[in-house]
Amino acid sequence: MPLVSFSASFRSMTARLSAGALTVALATGLTLAYTPAAVARGGGSKAESHGPKPHSAFKGKRSEHIAVPSGPLPPTVMAALARAHVPISSMSVVVQRIGAPTPLIAINATEPMLPASTMKLVTTYAGLSLLGPDYRWKTTAYADGQVDTQGVLHGNLYIQGTGDPKLVPEELIDLVDQIRRNGITGIDGGLVLDKRYFDAATRDLPAFDNDDSAPYNVGPDPLLYAFKSLSFTLTPNPDGQVSIDVLPQLAQLQIDNELHVTRGACAGSLPAASPSVSQTASGFVQASFIGDYPLRCGSRTINVAALDHSTFFAGGFLALWKQTGGTFSGTTREGATPSSARLVGTHRSPVLSDVVRDINKFSNNVMARNLFLTIGAATAKPPATPAKSAQAIQQFLRHSALPMTGLSLDNGSGLSRDEKISALSLAEMLQAANSSPVAQVFTESLPIAGVDGTMRNRLTNAGALGNAHIKTGTLRDVRAIAGYVGAQNGESYVVVSFINDPRAEAARGAHDALLEWVYEGARRAGTAE
Template identity: 25%
Template sequence: MPIFRMVKMRRTPKFTRQLLLNCALGVLLVVASIVSLRALHTGWAAFSETGNQKSNSAASPHVSQATTNSKQSPASLSQSIDSAIDQSELASARWGISVISLTSGREVYGRNANQLFIPASNTKIYTTGVALDLLGANYRWRTSVYADAQPDADGTIDGDLVLYGRGAPDLISQSRKDSKGSLAQLADDLYQRGIRQVRGNVIGDESYFRGETLGDGWPWTDLQWYFGAEASALSINDNEIGVNIFPHGKSDAAPQVKVNDADNYVSVQNSMTTVKRGGRLTIGIHRGLSDNTIRIWGEFPLDGKGFGARLSVHNPALWAARLFSKTLQDRGIKVEGGAQARNAREPISRRFDPAGSAELAFVSSKPLREIVKETNKASINLYAELLLRTLGRERGNMVSTPEPVGKERGDDEIGLAVIRLWLSRAGIATADLALHDGSGLSRLNLVTPESISRLLVSLSKTAAGSIFRESLPISGIDGTLGGRLGKITNQVSAKTGALTYITSLSGYLTAADGEVLAFSIICNDQTTRASATRIIDQIVSILAADPAIKG
């Protein structure tokens, strides 16, 4: 092993001077290093602060005109959007954003773009877009009246009269200038054919659609409201009624309740009381999940200005049958039987088969292009659900998924399979997506912002691409964007979405340089009282004002 020996060194004057000189040089080197590092740190700090100031300016409503019009780099655009979120009261919420150039297909901006989010009514983009492409913009629904045989010479139907629905979203009881697809039109056509009597029942048949009339994952608390209406193949008057409450004028009399239901299909139990002027208005409304009894309670001040609510109707097929029976009799056609409803919950051998019956009259719906426009502009859940089931019924042969054991697949499930197939063919990944309804009311839907923006890009390339884009609300002009984004009026066409703790906006945006972008912005878990809509509009405005997006 090596041996280390300690050697004692003798200090001479020359050695001492050399040691002092080395120490002095060492101190000078340390001081010089500290000065250099401090200067470098100051430079980086100044750069960082400047960057933050730019981000804050982009997010602030008081941006100078010079800053707004200056050409931003992609990094600056990202900083502006990030700042709008991270410096807001909703920084703790979960944000997903995907912005894609419609021309080049490149990603302009992304934030959690491939993470899963609940999209709310942005789900309607999947439903309406795919329906337009696969069914065609001029597709129409047909609602028919059938009997076992033609009427006899006296105009008598010897048996039941069947009102058969195929999912028309716009069937109404009385004709309007903008819609002739009504029960009144059917009754008039039957009368013109010489029919004067029906010896059987009037049956409202909704068996065209198989499966549930309610969406998978719909909260039970939503079902009594108009936006939770049942998606029946025989829907009528949007499957909803209006309830209006007014002060009576006398302190000892209950407030008045009026329902726009001429057939009295729903019943009202009014337990409200009147309180003195200036009192607090309290109202409770409840409709049973499986009946049409509406209970109303609370206190209404004498000087109250009135209150209105829109409620869904349970079993709309029976309601349609009752309305049709009354319409027939008003037109001069006697009906001896009552009104009944029939659905697909029957053995296949016992279901109604239109091919074996005589069609006596029919009405057609508006074309699909108009239905889709109404669906997206006003965000009508019922229409989207009927579209989904129509996709399953009409285009279900595109998918070959086997029937589950012991269960017949509903047309809503088949419609969702058709949508997934369409997405796959468009090159959009579907493995992680969870689609459970057509309207977005379900909290079980999970999609990525990028899947929506890629869908928007793909839809723009279809034959109905322009029709789909025109169906979306326009910023500052109409629909659910009529009162939003007024400073960039007509630059944005997008679908809004909102549920508890969820806000979304997805569509098309024309930027300052003319570049058209497909974008999707979704905010989940927004538990504070701050407005996610305001932040979303701020982000859209940043994108619209940036002249450096193209490239």
């Protein structure tokens, strides 16, 4: 799938991109972009149609409470571990046929492990079950004061957020248009951001690995806009200039372009393509590009997390507001919406099933974190806190006969050294999800081996191509997989495996070998063929 091209003009952007188009790479670090038209279809390629389908309810006893007969790991998996110098003690594995009472393989299965992004499966399954696949977030606009005959609001415009994870330019423009249809074309009061839905303590937390500019580190916010990240597309031209386009536009953004095209070879990391983004004393945001840019490097897109959430949202909203002809002469701040303010616009997000698809296919951290907090706010009273969300999810799991021993929730995305779960607990949750009312939506949200999402480049020449719906997880010293495999014999299996080891990165082949072995029929390891 080609990388989405960006434009500095909102109108030309909407002419080229379908509604909702924006790179999920902004929040994941991936260079893959998605087209929301495909996301909305909920179907997929021919390869996807061969994946595992929901089966009848799992009625076996909980594996934690009985002896778990288990064969050893398949020889191909053991060989891959040996090549990576990873001991079997660093790996936790469960392979279980859907509907079977006990696992076929259970190695270190009850040990709490770092799951990385496979923790998103817990968050998304709980979200779909508790909120419903058709749940939508609301972003609302209120006005106080009078509107004169010229359409100027002599008062404040309030924007109230509830954590919409997919509030991108193509979505926010709907709210702007609604405000204008209500007769407001100018604002001479303040733009006030009402962010009370999430507790203030959930914002501006330290980055996971101390890299504040990494889009995957963006934290949650009730008014999350465009993943709080700028996407710059640099294109060298034969005339010696480098054009720079950006999405989203921010009203206060200025670009200082001091790039020069050279004729040399394209090699290395190309430091000139990485901007320095800073806020000036006058309130402007300046992105500076300096250096030589080889013509042979062609067009490149760089994603940078920038500013705080309120500054980013205000800049994005006002850019759209001014592009539609609106005027603004006030200041921006955070504050509560007064009860006397009147409603002038309500934007509803895409349905949760679409959001979950983005979260799992592309391992979008900030979307997962917003969903995690939304669960807490929707099932208890706002403001949301991680504790409320964790309690709501734990309670849902207990009511579903899934006590999930060893589960520790932090932010719901897996981008944490504090979130842990056992392979057996996650496997049992996947069994339950497979027989739940949200089984189809949940399963279709997972990346498909060799086809899309984070599995698009894996098992492309293997039998498992198109037959494994697998969520991946990656942290330093962690590799993880979890999901469903449709075997060539017609049976379907739950597969969960975590590798927690300093050499985990080198052991990815062990996971691919495990998935291929399951696809080929998951014969008990060590038995005769």
